[in-house]
Each structure stands twice: as structure tokens, then as C-alpha cells.
Amino acid sequence: MRKPKFETPDLTSENIEKIAALFPNCITEMLDEEHSTPEKKVYKRAVNFELLKQMLSPDVVDGDEAYEFTWVGKKAAIVEANKPIRKTLRPCVAESKDWDTTENLYIEGDNLEVLKLLQESYLGKVKMIYIDPPYNTGNDFIYADDFKMESEEWKVESGEWSEEGDRLFKNTDTNGRFHSDWCSMIYSRLLLARNLLTEDGVIFISIDDNEQENLKKMCSEVFGEDNFIAQVVWERAFAPINLKKHFSESHDYILCCAKNLNAAVCNGLPRNAEANDRYNNPDNDPRGPWTSGDLSVGPRVESKVYEIISPSGRTILPPSGYCWRLDQKTFEKYKMENRIWFGESGDNVPRIKRFLADVKQGITPMTIWKYSDVGHSQDATKRLKDLFDGKAYFDYPKPVALIMRALLLYSSKDSIILDFFSGSATTAHAVMQVNAEDGGHRKFIMVQLPEPCDEASEAYKAGYKNICEIGKERIRRAGEKILKEQLANNNSTLNSPNSKLDIGFRVLKLDSTNMKDVYYAPCDYNQDFLHQLESNIKDDRTDLDLLFGCLIDWGLPLSLPYKSEQLGGCTVHTYNDGDLIACFDANVPESVVKEIAQRKPLRAVFRDSGFASSPEKINVFEIFKLYMPEDAGDISKCVRVI
DSSP: OOOOOOSOOOHHHHHHHHHHHHOGGGEEEEEOTTTOOSSOOOEEEEEOHHHHHHHTOSSOOOSOOOSSOOOTTHHHHHHHHHOOOOEEEEEOGGGOBSTTTOOOEEEESOHHHHHHHHHHHTTTTEEEEEEOOOOOSSSSOOOOOTTOOOHHHHHHHHTSBOTTSOBOOOOOTTTTHHHHHHHHHHHHHHHHHHHHEEEEEEEEEEEOTTTHHHHHHHHHHHHOGGGEEEEEEEEOOSSOOTTOSSOOOOEEEEEEEESOTTTOOOOOEEOOHHHHTTOBOTTOOTTOOEEEEESEESSOOGGGOOOEEOTTSOEEOOOTTOEESSOHHHHHHHHHTTOEEOOTTSOSOOEEEEEGGGSOSEEOOOSEEOHHHHOOHHHHHHHHHHHTTTOOOSSSOOOHHHHHHHHHHHOOTTOEEEESSOTTTHHHHHHHHHHHHHOOOOEEEEEEOOOBOOTTSHHHHTTOOBHHHHHHHHHHHHHHHHHHHHHHHTTTOSOSTTTTOOOOBEEEEEEEOSBOSOOOOGGGOOGGGGGGOOOOBOTTOOHHHHHHHHHHHHTOOSSSOEEEEEETTEEEEEETTTTEEEEOOSSOOHHHHHHHHHTOOSOEEEOGGGSSSHHHHHHHHHHHHHHSOGGGOOHHHHEEEO
């Protein structure tokens, strides 16, 4: 029973908790003078208001920064993460696989901008994120974000030079900007990625020693120190490189954080055959296979020392210095329930039966992942070569088994999995493989910058102009291989739980907005404003471009089914059975508008040029008022003219 406090709630602490939930990177510590003593200092949570102001401002906020992990350009990275963009995702059906039926996405473009576009459609919907960002080895960092500074500007901000040109202290690029640029790049992306995670979602990040220390500090800010799960050591190599001067690195790290550790659930690793083989059922117990455990335990407790009479009549006492694990009353209960085993002869020392059905089915994972369990770099390269007729095309790809382990630990069968440093698309491969093995329906979202392939590379010579082309082809080949293996294992039957394995993907490409320079935000549209509108859609945009632009604008998932049909001479697109109905034709007759309104879609959109005059556009809203339910609310919020 909880005792009353006889005091009002600590509203300050409650408010700090609310801020921490929204902006964990703004929480710091300060000395609690009230509860501290000369012998022991006590600290309490506090708000870094300077950083909070930065999170809530579209501009760089000047001022001293509190104790925190910082670098040149951090404030600008926060601004960059929060800055709006005028971009869209354009569908590319020709480069997709199973466009009409797949729920997987492959998105080409700068991942910072793509993450911004996904904020509404996938806010709080991604169960697991795995990323393998550039390790910042000096030649793999190619992201040129807007927050990067010119050299002279950096020298001033870093303190190397004063504005008057006076030298302050020596600092090389290696010690400063080299790491700062990488930190800024990953920090802004982590801020956006956190928003996409479900409350019980987790993120896995591969990294090596170059930026491991900095990454962990950034994750503590973005996700909160309390949400740190583990730093896994992956044994990526098994043989030393003797040319190394000091040590031959044999491992990488995988950092794992939760959005909310209290909500996150670890599934554990599947029990292997070896673990289950220890269980059998020699007495045909209806509760199933069991193993036995020692009934005696030390040190000796006199109350648990008593005689036990075996079925054969033998009197048994615990060994010297030991006692029985159970008190006598509990022992008799266990004996009546057939939970005590005296051996087949009934004359052995008693043991406790432990049933396989009562054992935790998931094995708690350890923080060292051996190559024998999850693969190594050389094996990953070999398997990639097997898919591409002896050509790897990628340096240091991750093993499929490595990502499969992460999926098994923290995803469920219907989870959305995101990788916004897709690279060779190993994550997509792993998702399809896990689904094939456990009958799951996990969906993947891959995001990759279309980095050009070196013209001297084997990939370029084979016809792959950029990394995305290799990644998409890897998904195609891996999916077909998995499907072939699955059908073979199921004796070619199509009635198995995995027969609907999704090995397709919709390709979307980042591009400039569908709108011309004249642009109005959705909140600007109302009936009084309609007469001022002009056709502002770019000439090269198709109906499908406009449809997916509306999905992003309205925050709808991009992987749901849709159909197109002819209605009164117009093409009408229905997304997910009425989540959105769109008609982008010119000269849309009133009869078509009425037919769409009668279907009572949640949202409807028309093209501005579809109506000859402002009165006709106003009439669209009046028609929808007529047919929409009374509780539909403000029609202008669910019906738009673009």
C-alpha cells in the first residue's frame, strides 16, 4: 500500500519528464544542492534551455552551450534537421518489382531529405531501424549537407583564429572538422529517425573505432541515456592482417538503442536443437519432455535437512554441508505432482523435473556476436559474389545473418524495417529471408543516395551506373533465390504459410516539388481563396507523380494498393479503398465529382485546371458537403484542389 505524501505534485519534475519524452537530447544534469552533503554529491535532471531553444527555432540561436557533447556545427545540424524542404518522391514503376502488390519500398535520394518526407507517413510506425553509415575512414564520407562550413568560417567558429586574424591555438582538420562534419551528418539524421520509431522500436547502428565514441554520445543525447540497450561487438574477421603495425582489427561495433526501453521487448534468440536435445520423456509424462536438476543446494540450512524415502525404500539425506532445495512441505507437493525423479529404478538420489514447456523459449543474447553465428566480412563478400555471378561490386558488405539476428531479436512478423544507408541492400535481403523462414510479413524501406560508380570499377563495366542500380538488382536476385529455395523446401506447394512471400519493391525517387514556383501550403486553401489560384503543377509530372505527392502531403503510407478506373471519361485513382480518391483530368464534369463524393472517401483531390472557373471549383466543396457524413468536419480539410 502506497503511503500518502501529503504534498502537491512536483510539477517541475513532471514538466521535465514531458520535455524529456519529446526532446531527450535537451536533458542534462545539475547539482542538487538541497540533497547534497559534503560527503556525497547528489545530481538531478535539468533542462538545457539553450539547446531546447535551438530545437524550437528555425535559426541558429547564439549563446553559451551547457555541458554536453558538442562540436563545431552542432547547432546548424539541429537547424538542418528541422528545416522544411520542397521536395517529393516520384514513383518509378519501370524499375520496380511487383509494383501493384508489394508493400516494400526502395527510395533513391539523399537520406536526410527522404527522412523529412517520411515524417508524416511513417511517424511512429517503424519497429526497427538498421543502418550502416560511412565509418569516416577518410574516403567514404560523401554527404554534402547544407550545414557544412567553408574553411575560413570553420576556423573562426572552432576558435583556431579570431575574427581579427590572431592565432588562438593549433588545431588540425583531423582533430576538428574531420570529425565535426561526420557528427553533423549523422546527428541530424538520428533526430529525424527517432521520430519514425514506434514506442517499442529500436535502432541498430554499425560502426568502427573511428567514430564509435562520438556516435555513442550522440545516441545518448538523441534517444536518452536510459534507452541505451547494448553495444555489441561483432567478430567480423577471423584471420590477422600481418601487415598491420600494431593490432589487426577483428571486430566492429553495433550500437543498439530503444526509443523507450520500458516498452521495448527482446524476443531472444531461438533455442537451437542442441539445447532442446537435453530434454526427453523417459516416463511418458503428459507434460512433455523434461530434464532434471539437482535437488541439493549449499550452504546448509537446518530447516531444509530432512530424510527422503525413495520408491525403493532407501533413506536419503542431503550431502554433508548441503540441504534440500525445497522445504519438506513443498517437496511432498512436488512428489505428488510427479515432479521428483528417482531414476528408472526408483533408487537414485532425487532430482527436480524441469519441463521444456516451462522453459523460456527465447535465449537472452550476449554482446559478443561471433562470426561462426552471424558470418564475417569475407563470407558476406562471397555470398554477394554468388548472387552476381562471381562479382561482389561492394567492399565490406554486411552478412545477411548479422542483420537477421537483429530482426529476430526486436521485430515482429508484421514490422516495418527501415535502412536509410541501404548500400548493397543487405537489410532488404535479410527481411525477405526471415519472412521466408518464419512466415512473417515484415516490410522494408530502403533509402540510398544514388552515388555514381567509378567508371573504372567492375560494377560500371557491368552496366551499373550507380549504387542504387546494384542494390535493386541484389533485391531482385536475392528474392528470386529465396523464393526458389522456399518452394523447393515446401515440395512446390503454394499453400504453406510463406507462399505469399513479398519479394517485390516500389521504387520512388527524390525530386523537386511537383509545383511550379507559385506554391501554396495546404492551410492556405479555402473557398475564399480559390479564385486566386492558378495552375501551378509542373508540365512533366504524371498522374502517378501527383498521387504520391498527395500521399506524402496527407501523411499516408506509400505502399498500399490503389486502382485506376475510367469514370465519365475521366481517370479516377482510388487509394486503399477510399483513403484518398484523386482525379487530375482537365474539365472534370459535375457528374464525376458527384460520383466521387457519393463514395464518401476520407480525402479527395482535384487538379486546379480541371475546372473552368472559380464558381465550378467552389461547387466541388458544395457537392461534397451534400454527400459527406454530417460528422465529416471541415470539408476544406478533406477536399483539395491543387
